[in-house]
Amino acid sequence: MTYTVNCSILLTELPLLERPAAAKAAGFDAVEFWWPFAEAVPADRDVDAFVNAVRDAGVQLSGLNFFAGDMPAGDRGLVSWVGRESEFKANIAVVAAIGERLGTRAFNALYGNRLEGSSPEAQAELAVENLSAAAQGIAEIGGTVLLEPVSGTPAYPLKTAADALAVIARAKDAGAENIKLLADFYHLAVNGDDVRAVIEDHAKDFGHIQIADNPGRGAPGTGALPLGEWITRSRELGYDGYIGLEYKAPQAEAFTWAIRPVAG
Template identity: 55%
Template sequence: MTERSEYVVNCSILFGELPLLERPAAAKAAGFGEVEFWWPWPGVAVPTEGEVDAFCQALEDANVQLTGLNFYAGDMPAGERGVLSDPARSLEFRDSVAVLVRIAERTGVKGFNALYGQRVEGVSAAEQDRVAAQNIAYAARKIADFGGTVLIEPLAQGLNGAYPLETAADAIAVVERVRKEGGVDNVAFLFDSFHLASNGEDLGKVVQAYAAEIGHVQLADAPGRDHPGTGDIDFTALLSALDAAGYSGRVALEYKPAGATDFTWMESFK
């Protein structure tokens, strides 16, 4: 039986039946000591001090460690998937980074997922990519002092609008560009089994090709994005490949349960 303490639980997609600030306690009650969140305030780049304090206090009260937090990504429920590549929203993104740093200083979180943003009509792809590289490097410098890492991930086609990062190679190209042009090295690849498999990637080959670049791993099955065992991914092979490649970072459960959050499936998960 897999110990739940081995995994991080994403409280933005799991425990959706509960108010957001009740989810850290629910994760703790379910046997998890580490949690991650998407940006807790959709569409709000700079929440109030009271809202930030309430979020951090919920983590402290539950006695769980925040290990991952998304950068501000616009209004995700409305379909946005990041703002950092939109020249018109650079200031909005950079203002949000200061909030993220305050949360990190209080909670100790060090992993930060930066959603790239969708293509914008009227702005060339080259210009968006240039702005994205600058903003990712800016964010990387702001979190470097406390050991933070910016994570870059591809997303599933057909579910995330005109999001340009679809393959592991797409994400790695961004990581390499930011390192070269931005002069930072705390940028890494986020390996998400659902998104990669949905886009036809061979997960084992991705691990072999980019093991040294993987900064974080998230698990959900495909198709469907429910828990492992509900789709076609061979998770025994995937986890073995990660072990063989020397991956020693965290592995998060970031799946969307069909009903209320339940972890009984983990009793036979290896």
Template identity: 50%
Template sequence: MTAASKHTRLNGRFTVNLSILFSELPLLERPAAAAAAGFTAAELWWPFGENPTPSQAELDELRKAFTDAGVQLTGLNFLDDLTKGARGTVSVPAEKDRFRENIAVTAGLAESLGTKALNALYGNRVDGVDPAEQDALALENLVLAAKAAHEIGAVLLIEALNKPESPDYPLVTAAAAVEVVDKVNAATGLGNAKFLCDLYHLAMNGEDLAAVIDTHADKFGHVQIADNPGRNEPGTGGLDFEDLFTRLTAAGYQGRIGLEYRPAKGVSADSFEWLPREHRAAN
């Protein structure tokens, strides 16, 4: 499949997620590996595990890995604790202090690397906690995150995940995520909260991807892709990326497209045949 080669307007728009791709390598080696594969832009989930406030030395090492490789960090998650299956910390009462401690750290790292998109995963529902209480806390935290993002000229991303893989995550439709986006923007007046449209997650939920693009493209702050089923590279599943890319362009989406998939054969460098090398370097 060479969908990208048929749509030259996508040239320079791709960013590779180094938390899922090149994960066969230590984190600090991944930016150089991405560069060797032809990419000049990358994104990360929160790279320090459960630690919301890594040391200055750890932050400096990560910055150096990106700057030495000549790779721009285009997107970064706030504290997400994905290793525990938590799917974010924004709405979780027990994580309130840790999330808020992390806001300045994430924004500071992003600012130092020119990162303009910060993703705040909503967090799972917690047994014994009123969902309304969680939603109120989430709004408070997202307002703080949006303001911190605004101070560095960045957008705050709100993402829908898929129900089969994240059964306790409440935002499992595009409409649910966009509703949160609108609430944050109404609360801050900044307009910098945006929808992270992950086409894989929405496909897993059975959503009509064409309808999502046509309805919500004006709220998109970022798009991520993986084929479905399998969460592997385009061409390994049933999604029509040629059509999806065409629709994104027609809808006026001009942002980046994050490659957030697992390599089907287990080797990241071998998973980019669908994307001609001349399309990998970011503008």
């Protein structure tokens, strides 16, 4: 099983730049991150420090989010955020540059919440424009834009796979071919989607899979979701990418469920 550790939600007891090395020490060869900076266009020295931390740890950066706003404050992306178009588009070049330096090819673009004063139609139109720009910006390095349903945020309009796939279809109609569904089994399950049906219908076209158990968004085995079955079936149907570990657990217990080699 090819796992990648989401170092924005796991190993958080450590400073961010120490987490790739901690993931390596725990026996993993790949990591992924939400946007690891406070702004869309960080200082060059901060980008260099992040790139060097991943390289020095000897892990692959398998995935990276586009800038999503102030996540702790409740923001969930700029893709559909009317009024922040220039900020999102400026971020694309930084994302692509990091991807080129680290060999990253998967980039998650959070859609964004519904906004007072902006119609859903206006947000949908902007989303297609921004997704198209993102897809074009990372196409030069062979990258793929990912779009995901999200739970726990009522204002986030993409709740099911069908919601996200409808947006993806509109973006593809506009010419953005390199965009795929990020199937986060936890979010889909919590939102009441039929995860098995989603896998049967779309697994071969998944751009990425992420997992956490429910209830609690904890490690696999702490809840009731049949994550192993879902992963196995996705593999059988053609998904051959990473499985992102995007759950909440203290560092000491984060990976006790996983069978893996541990660095000596």
